[in-house]
Amino acid sequence: MGQSTGIAKGILGFPVAPFTAEGKLDEKALYENVNFLVEEGLDAIYIACGAGEFQSLDKSEFETMLDVANEAVGGKVPIYTGVGGNLKSAMALAALSEEKGADGYLLLPPYLIHGEQEGLYQYAKEIFESAPSLDGILYQRDNAVYSVETVRRLTAFPQLKGLKDGIGNMDMNICLTHEFKDRLEFLNGMPMAEVTMPAYIPLGITSYSSAISNYIPHISRQYYEALLAGDQETLNELYTDVILPINHIRKQRKGYAVSLIKAGMEIVGLQTKGYVRPPVTPVTNEHYQEMEKILAKALEKYPKKVKTQR
Template sequence: MSKNNRQAPEGILGFPVAPFDESGKLDVKGLEANIDFLLDSGLTSIFVACGAGELHAISTEEYREMVEVAKSRTGGKVPLYTGVGGNIVHALEQAKISEELGADGYLILPPYLIDPSQDGIYNYLSEIITSTELNAIVYNRDNCVLTAETLEKLCELPQLVGYKDGIGNMETVAEFTHKFGDRLEWINGMPLAEVTMGAYLNLGFKTYSSAISNYIPHISALYFEALQNGDKETVREIYDSVILPIHKIRKQKKGYAVSLIKAGMKIVGLPVTTNVRAPIAPVEQDHYEQLKDVIERALEKYPAKTKIKTS
């Protein structure tokens, strides 16, 4: 199956959060600092208002503002993608806003509540994909798990450029990469993708979304470079001292896929609070201190080269 002439982002993808101030309102300055830090750290693209950006909890006005900020800060330096999903009406509205504001594409998050059939999943995804001419990436997770037959039908749509996996079924992943080859960009979207990236790399995945890149991007990059170069010693060192300890904390509570990112950002000095919106809960103090200890030890062993801009 040949690849169309559209290009999906590759490498380590940046997923900024939705920073909220002490009153719970969207903090534009915090978002700007988050995006600037990711860009300065060399991430290959920006995905705004996705899962880490609490798409489920922001208003349409806030969504528009976040995309505007991201468009302004990226300035064409890297591809800009947005998150769309949930309620189909809202998802189509978000897709139109993304197109209007000049995004390059969007990541389609699962539909709201409903556990659909495969034809229902196809209808949901295809309607969003064909609603604009922007590039689209499907996210295989939760209540949007695709069969090979459904993905094959979706591959007939030229706007589809990528497949992000958040399930971790290696048998299915192997089948898909073999069947569809380079038709799609294969993206590891598992919780703390660094934990599983070694396995995914061997199956043809050369791209992943990194939560820890919001606060220690240089370590994620060092890990990925070592992984690609077969430097097993460096991979093991980072795995043991950084990745697994953070993953262990992350597994302590549902919602830490988002709130632990904000905690890490605050620990390294980025101008954000740890505020999140319900139903996500903030990081507990004990877990915050555990994360702080891991990060401080990591930065001592692997000093950051990129300075954080706080204004």
């Protein structure tokens, strides 16, 4: 990787970790998932992150997922990994990501502990220093919420290139974007980010992680283009027909941020099945059937355009 000029912007793809019925990583399904996202025009791939069940992977599986992603992407878009949890493990995964040629990593929360700001600063600092050539992206989520002052201190590290918001504190987002708009790139990482994107656009935040892109990426793109164009009529229709109905199901069970993606992928005919690892649980039959109805209606009303040969 050469000298970075900043992190990838736009619709960001977060592949799942497909598993077999025996609980093993399904490499063929993973390749299909990543290749599908790239072919559908997503702007970056974030492998082995939250949607990729980072918390349940061992180091060899993490490495395999990164290898498969590298092969499927073929250098077409940047690749970022998920790094976090136990400090020493996080440092090792950051170093491995660097060795494998990733462009950067999303810094996930540390394991269990609600640390003071000084502790969060030291946690990020040590991981930044463990992979000096990679771009780091702070993830504001759960037990890792970096204050404006802590972010200010961390900007001393050139590795810090971005901040992903997963808590929705708009007071803090306004303060952060105001102070660091010329230093950092900002991403919307809220669950089902399409729901909240209209609140982020006025802050100059135009990039987000899209869960639904794993199975209906053309609708993600249609939503994004309407959002940037201020096409409220199209946005209203997409909210009514697709986004809010799926979000309603997602909120019914903990872990659906992951398992509902896999259900959607299975419904549209991708190789990925609904197998997940504890503590995540699969989608119930009732919710699966609701998803089938939503997606059938969505694909009928918003069909994928056939690409023409030039």
